[in-house]
Amino acid sequence: MTLSRRRTLSAIGAAAGAMALPAWAQAPAGQPVRIGSTLALTGPLSATALTHKLVGEIYVDQLNKRGGLLGRRVEWIVKDDQSKPDLARTLYEQLVTADKVDLLMGPYATGAILSAMGVAQRYNKVLIHHTFGIPSLAKYDMQFPAWSLGANPQTTVSNSLFDMLAAQRNPPKTIAIVTSKFPSIHFMSLGGREIAKKRGLKEVLFLEWDFGNRDFGPIAARVKDAKPDLLWIGDIALEGNMLLEAMKKIDYVPPVHFHLYPAPGPMTKSPEGDKALALTIFEEHPPFTNSGTAAEFVALFNERAKAAGLPDSSVEVQAAASFTAWQLLEAGVRGSNSLDDKKIAEYLKKNRIDTIQGRLRFDGPGNYGDDLMKIKQVQGGQWKVVWPESFAAPGAKFRP
Incomplete structure (x- = not known):
C-alpha cells in the first residue's frame, strides 16, 4: 500500500469508528508462515549481503503489518552461510528437513544460489532468488530470478x-x-x-x-x-x-x-x-521512484540503513533486487492462494508480476524474461x- 492509501485508511477509521479492513489486511493469526534462507553475513561477500538482510527484515515487517500471508504472520529464518556455497547447501538442507520451513528465499551470489537450487530441486520447493548471474545454469523448473539479466x-x-x-x-x-x-x-x-x-x-x-x-x-x-x-x-x-x-x-x-x-x-x-x-x-x-511502492520502500530503507550504520543508506541495485524477490514470493502466494510450491510456481509462470524494477515475466529460457539492466x-x-x-x-x- 502507498503512504497516501495508508493515510486514507487511517482517516476513514477515525471518522467511522471500527470499520473492518479487508481480510488480508487484518491482524495475522495462527501458526506463522516460515520462510527460510541463508545470506553471506560473514566472509568476503558480507558487505553486500548485509543489504539483503536489511531489505528482508523491512519487507517481512511491512508484510506482517499488511496481514501477513494467507492471514498468518510471516517469520523469516536466515542463517549465515559465511560466503561459502558448500555451507549454504548444508544450511538449506537443514531449513527444509530440520526447521521444516514452509517456503524458501534464495541466498546472495551465484555460487550459493546454485547450491540452494540443488536442494530446492531435491525437495520440490520453489526458489526465488535475487542475484544469480549465469542463467544457463538455472536448469530447475521451479526457480525464479529477480535479477532481470535476461537469458543471454x-x-x-x-x-x-x-x-x-x-x-x-x-x-x-x-x-x-x-x-x-x-x-x-x-x-x-x-x-x-x-x-x-x-x-x-x-x-x-x-x-x-x-x-x-x-x-x-x-x-x-x-x-x-x-x-x-x-x-x-x-x-x-x-x-x-x-x-x-x-x-x-x-x-x-x-x-x-x-x-x-x-x-x-x-x-x-x-x-x-x-x-x-x-x-x-x-x-x-526518478523515474524509478515515481511509484508509491518504490517511494515508500526508499524512505523505509533510508531510515533503517542509517540506523544500522550501513556504508550507504540509499536504495540501489542490490537492495532493489532483494525487494523484488520478496515481491515475487508474496505475489506467488497471494496469486495461488496457497503455500503449495507447485501452485506458486504455476502462478508465476503464467503471470507477469509488477515489481519496483518493472513488470517481470518467467516464460523465457530457464524461466528468465527480459534484460532490464541499465x-x-x-x-x-x-x-x-x-x-x-x-x-x-x-x-x-x-x-x-
Missing part, C-alpha cells in the same frame, strides 16, 4: 555498455579486462571480452585473479602499463575498491572504468570510485543511471 546477459549486458560508449564523442578504442574467477563474474567478463572483439576494440590486457584475492598491486601495475581507454573490472563486493586503491598508490586513474558487481555503498564513498560505471536495475531517483555511474557520491537515457537521473549524462 553475456551478450545483452555487454552490448548495453558498448552501445552507450559508442554514442560518445570519443568512444574507447582499446580495452583491458581484469576479472575475478568468481563464477558469474568470470562468465560475464568472458562475454564482454567477446563482444568487445566483435565491436573492434583492441584488447591490450586480460588478467584473472582468484576469488578472495587481496593483493591488487601487481594487477594495478599491469593495467597502468597497458594504458587502456576502457578498463573492464570483473569484480564483486570490495574487490573493485581494492583495485582502485592499488592504482591510486601508483598515481594511475583509468579514463573509463566499468565494474560488474561492486559493493554499492563503499564504491560511492570512496574518492577513487568517482565516475565508476556499473550495472543496475533500480536507483534512488548502466549507472558514480556522480557526486551517488549512483545515477546514465543509460538508456529514458531512465537517466534528472540532468545526468555519462561523464568520462
